[in-house]
Amino acid sequence: MFTTANPTGRGFDGSTGDGILLAEKTGAQTVDMEAIQLIPLRGGRLLNYVGGDIFVDSSGKRFVDESKGVKAIGEAYLNLPDRVFWVITDSQSQKSLDLDAKLLSGTVRMADSVAEMAKKMHVSPKVLQETLDRYNKFAELGEDKDFGKKIFTQKIDKPPFYFGREQFDIHYSCGGLKINKKCQVIGKESKPIPNLYAVGEVTGGIHGRDRLGGDSLIS
Numbered sequence: 669m670f671t672t673a674n675p676t677g678r679g680f681d682g683s684t685g686d687g688i689l690l691a692e693k694t695g696a697q698t699v700d701m702e703a704i705q706l707i708p709l710r711g712g713r714l715l716n717y718v719g720g721d722i723f724v725d726s727s728g729k730r731f732v733d734e735s736k737g738v739k740a741i742g743e744a745y746l747n748l749p750d751r752v753f754w755v756i757t758d759s760q761s762q763k764s765l766d767l768d769a770k771l772l773s774g775t776v777r778m779a780d781s782v783a784e785m786a787k788k789m790h791v792s793p794k795v796l797q798e799t800l801d802r803y804n805k806f807a808e809l810g811e812d813k814d815f816g817k818k819i820f821t822q823k824i825d826k827p828p829f830y831f832g833r834e835q836f837d838i839h840y841s842c843g844g845l846k847i848n849k850k851c852q853v854i855g856k857e858s859k860p861i862p863n864l865y866a867v868g869e870v871t872g873g874i875h876g877r878d879r880l881g882g883d884s885l886i887s
């Protein structure tokens with residue numbers, strides 16, 4: 669998996685954990701080291717709101733309540749055997765500003781019919797049509813009988829359809845060095861290590877298992 673600091677794997681990535689390793693050598697304790705935030709940032713997603721798109725797996729079936737937070741969606745993604753998922757919306761939704769760039773780069777594509785979209789996604793047209801028909805019934809009812817989604821802004825039934833493959837990248841390490849309220853790094857016997865302070869992503873324990881969004885920079 670790549671990190672969002674270096675999404676193509678070709679650039680420089682400073683997210684190396686060196687700060688944690690250095691402090692550990694002085695006896696620092698760590699906390700929540702297994703808690704990593706994954707986000708879908710650079711693929712087929714076009715909407716900055718919930719209710720106008722669906723996510724389907726490589727067989728053309730939905731696999732999650734798309735209105736959930738990134739933690740729940742990320743966990744569902746990790747359970748997909750091939751970790752392939754597609755985002756689908758249609759002409760009615762309010763696209764984000766990067767629509768043109770994503771269309772130009774081919775990250776997002778368009779199709780005039782469900783059959784054409786299925787062909788381009790290499791999924792069964794029958795399965796994809798059934799997925800959309802079922803979802804559109806749920807949108808009409810306001811109730812998702814498969815995954816419990818409750819937020820619907822539209823049906824997905826007006827061509828052209830917009831679709832793109834999405835993926836999760838590693839975005840944030842929620843775990844890190846154990847600190848106290850004075851940002852002193854905690855060492856063995858749970859005592860502060862003299863003159864060692866830590867702030868930022870090198871620290872852990874602030875977020876629990878899911879990051880408090882937007883708190884690292886003034887967004």
Ligand SMILES: Cc1cc2nc3c(=O)[nH]c(=O)nc-3n(C[C@H](O)[C@H](O)[C@H](O)COP(=O)(O)OP(=O)(O)OC[C@H]3O[C@@H](n4cnc5c(N)ncnc54)[C@H](O)[C@@H]3O)c2cc1C
Pocket residue numbers: 672673681682683684685686687839840867868869870881882883884885886887
């Ligand atoms: C694409 C992207 C978008 C983001 N958007 C937001 C946002 O909108 N809002 C928000 O709040 N947060 C956002 N974040 C998260 C936020 O940017 C980081 O959590 C924050 O910058 C961490 O700051 P830091 O000073 O702790 O660490 P860093 O900014 O990672 O600084 C660590 C520094 O140490 C250097 N370094 C590493 N190893 C060594 C070594 N061995 N020797 C010397 N130097 C070393 C690195 O090069 C780096 O300069 C985003 C992150 C990414 C990747």
